[in-house]
Amino acid sequence: xxxxxxxxxxxxxxxxxxxxxxxxxxxxxxxxxxxxxxxxxxxxxxxxxxxxxxxxxxxxxxxxxxxxxxxxxxxxxxxxxxxxxxxxxxxxxxxxxxxxxxxxxxxxxxxxxxxxxxxxxxxxxxxxxxxxxxxxxxxxxxxxxxxxxxxxxxxxxxxxxxxxxxxxxxxxxxxxxxxxxxxxxxxxxxxxxxxxxxxxxxxxxxxxxxxxxxxxxxxxxxxxxxxxxxxxxxxxxxxxxxxxxxxxxxxxxxxxxxxxxxxxxxxxxxxxxxxxxxxxxxxxxxxxxxxxxxxxxxxxx
Numbered sequence: 001x002x003x004x005x006x007x008x009x010x011x012x013x014x015x016x017x018x019x020x021x022x023x024x025x026x027x028x029x030x031x032x033x034x035x036x037x038x039x040x041x042x043x044x045x046x047x048x049x050x051x052x053x054x055x056x057x058x059x060x061x062x063x064x065x066x067x068x069x070x071x072x073x074x075x076x077x078x079x080x081x082x083x084x085x086x087x088x089x090x091x092x093x094x095x096x097x098x099x100x101x102x103x104x105x106x107x108x109x110x111x112x113x114x115x116x117x118x119x120x121x122x123x124x125x126x127x128x129x130x131x132x133x134x135x136x137x138x139x140x141x142x143x144x145x146x147x148x149x150x151x152x153x154x155x156x157x158x159x160x161x162x163x164x165x166x167x168x169x170x171x172x173x174x175x176x177x178x179x180x181x182x183x184x185x186x187x188x189x190x191x192x193x194x195x196x197x198x199x200x201x202x203x204x205x206x207x208x209x210x211x212x213x214x215x216x217x218x219x220x221x222x223x224x225x226x227x228x229x230x231x232x233x234x235x236x237x238x239x240x241x242x243x244x245x246x247x248x249x250x251x252x253x254x255x256x257x258x259x260x261x262x263x264x265x266x267x268x269x270x271x272x273x274x275x276x277x278x279x280x281x282x283x284x285x286x287x288x289x290x291x292x293x294x295x296x297x298x299x300x301x
């Protein structure tokens with residue numbers, strides 16, 4: 001088994017012909033034996049792919065030759081290795097699709113993108129600036145821009161975690177007035193690699209949140225810089241066969257609770273009902289048996 005790498009990337013930029021980019025991406029990934037998921041829209045590209053180190057390097061080099069993607073900020077992590085045919089074990093297949101949005105908030109018409117990215121998004125705060133921002137804003141609120149299940153195994157200390165199952169839920173929660181008390185407070189939104197917060201902060205600003213900011217590069221960049229010694233607690237949820245990943249430096253806090261036995265754990269497991277997409281916090285012991293969410297567990301009882 002060869003060593004593999006996983007690339008996480010996105011770029012908001014106007015794309016005149018998403019279908020042409022789709023065909024190019026499919027051909028490029030097939031030739032390099034890369035697997036993963038890539039979404040393309042008129043607003044840009046969003047992807048996570050895995051393969052050998054050589055294949056990942058070749059992919060990045062080719063992407064940099066395309067002017068609109070030349071300045072993509074790549075996030076690279078260690079994968080699970082490759083199979084006998086040289087394909088990354090992190091992903092079961094390659095998927096390249098054209099969608100109305102490259103991150104599905106259900107608000108494509110609200111988004112405005114130019115050559116500099118999203119128009120009207122929150123100020124970017126780099127990981128090394130976080131403590132300074134907190135010192136300047138003692139009432140700063142960390143706002144989790146991911147799905148709630150992800151926060152069960154890892155989150156910033158004291159963060160607000162909206163009860164979301166999908167990113168579509170954010171708009172209804174914001175429009176409901178649930179977080180109106182935060183409209184005049186300094187907010188630092190964060191997500192895995194930054195893309196969800198690019199959109200979320202723009203949507204929040206349109207709804208009157210006046211001091212919203214976003215963590216540049218997301219949890220990934222913060223973890224690369226501070227490991228487990230900063231304000232991040234627990235493990236980071238990822239959307240490949242690894243399920244979660246941990247950062248180097250310091251001890252990893254086990255903040256998750258197994259849905260079945262209550263043991264402390266930071267691991268996730270998909271519901272074993274094929275039609276269900278729910279993810280459950282599940283310890284290694286309980287994962288040895290079939291894992292079902294409450295709805296399907298009741299149905300099977």
